[in-house]
Amino acid sequence: xxxxxxxxxxxxxxxxxxxxxxxxxxxxxxxxxxxxxxxxxxxxxxxxxxxxxxxxxxxxxxxxxxxxxxxxxxxxxxxxxxxxxxxxxxxxxxxxxxxxxxxxxxxxxxxxxxxxxxxxxxxxxxxxxxxxxxxxxxxxxxxxxxxxxxxxxxxxxxxxxxxxxxxxxxxxxxxxxxxxxxxxxxxxxxxxxxxxxxxxxxxxxxxxxxxxxxxxxxxxxxxxxxxxxxxxxx
Numbered sequence: 001x002x003x004x005x006x007x008x009x010x011x012x013x014x015x016x017x018x019x020x021x022x023x024x025x026x027x028x029x030x031x032x033x034x035x036x037x038x039x040x041x042x043x044x045x046x047x048x049x050x051x052x053x054x055x056x057x058x059x060x061x062x063x064x065x066x067x068x069x070x071x072x073x074x075x076x077x078x079x080x081x082x083x084x085x086x087x088x089x090x091x092x093x094x095x096x097x098x099x100x101x102x103x104x105x106x107x108x109x110x111x112x113x114x115x116x117x118x119x120x121x122x123x124x125x126x127x128x129x130x131x132x133x134x135x136x137x138x139x140x141x142x143x144x145x146x147x148x149x150x151x152x153x154x155x156x157x158x159x160x161x162x163x164x165x166x167x168x169x170x171x172x173x174x175x176x177x178x179x180x181x182x183x184x185x186x187x188x189x190x191x192x193x194x195x196x197x198x199x200x201x202x203x204x205x206x207x208x209x210x211x212x213x214x215x216x217x218x219x220x221x222x223x224x225x226x227x228x229x230x231x232x233x234x
Contacts, residue, residue: 002028003131006038007138009046011062014038021058024050036060039131041138043068069136070100074232075157075181077103079150080221081188084113090125092218096225097129097139100234105142107150111190117144147196150185151203157181161205162220164191169209172224176231184208186221 004020016024024030031053038046038060044067048060078101082089093104106117123141130138157180160172176182185192185200192200201207210223 001037001134002030003037003039003134005041005127005131005138006046007041009038009040009044009062011065013051013059013061014048016058016060018056022055024058025053025055035063038062039136041127041130041136043071043136045069045136066136071137072100072232072234073179074228075102076100076225076228077105077155077181077183078186078221078224079105079107079145079183080186081107081109081112081217082114082117082144083189083217086114086117086121088216088218089114089117090122092221093122093125093139094129095222097126097135098133099222099225099229100135100137101139101225102137103140103142105150106144107147107185107187108144109147109188110193110196112188113190119143147192148199151200151205155181155183157183159183159203159205160208160224161185161192161197161200162208162210162224163187163197164214165194165197165207167207169207172208172210172227173231175206175208176228178232182228184224186217186224189217 004016006014030050032050034050036048038048046062047064048062051061052059119141126139162184185205210220
């Protein structure tokens with residue numbers, strides 16, 4: 001199955017952008033009458049037939065459409081501090097997309113080791129993971145956001161903060177109500193500051209534990225993502 005990302009798809013015909021056209025015609029060597037699969041990142045999967053195998057603007061005709069493919073009855077938003085080594089946060093985004101996540105916010109915290117990210121690069125990682133794992137939904141990637149600005153926002157559903165401070169915290173899986181909207185904060189390698197933890201709790205975020213092990217940032221994010229899926233039976 002050859003899958004192409006087409007976020008602005010229009011029916012009944014569509015022209016792949018130059019990058020996807022070149023990959024389709026030059027790399028995969030597909031030609032007229034060959035069938036491909038298109039995904040719009042919004043829940044739509046489309047079967048299409050190539051009608052003009054031009055390497056700069058390959059035109060296809062939509063022959064079948066499926067909507068809301070893999071739609072879940074819960075929603076996951078993870079706000080996570082980008083790691084100093086950007087490849088580790090890219091690994092998190094890849095794996096979380098494969099498992100299933102709806103929204104990601106890079107979080108700028110007091111002890112953050114990375115102060116900037118390149119959204120285009122991170123989105124490419126998620127697009128590739130979406131296509132590889134046959135997902136129909138592309139997670140929404142927000143801009144890098146300061147911690148205080150983030151926790152002051154209004155969120156529907158349950159809100160959690162996973163931190164390493166030595167205080168009593170219930171395991172995340174014991175706190176999650178099925179079929180809900182979830183927002184969880186994952187801090188940098190140096191953890192959240194005590195002021196940030198207090199601010200989050202004051203804003204209604206519930207402190208939770210992800211287990212006895214001390215986890216790296218990207219591992220903690222993935223454990224949280226997987227836990228939400230397990231609680232919901234996915």
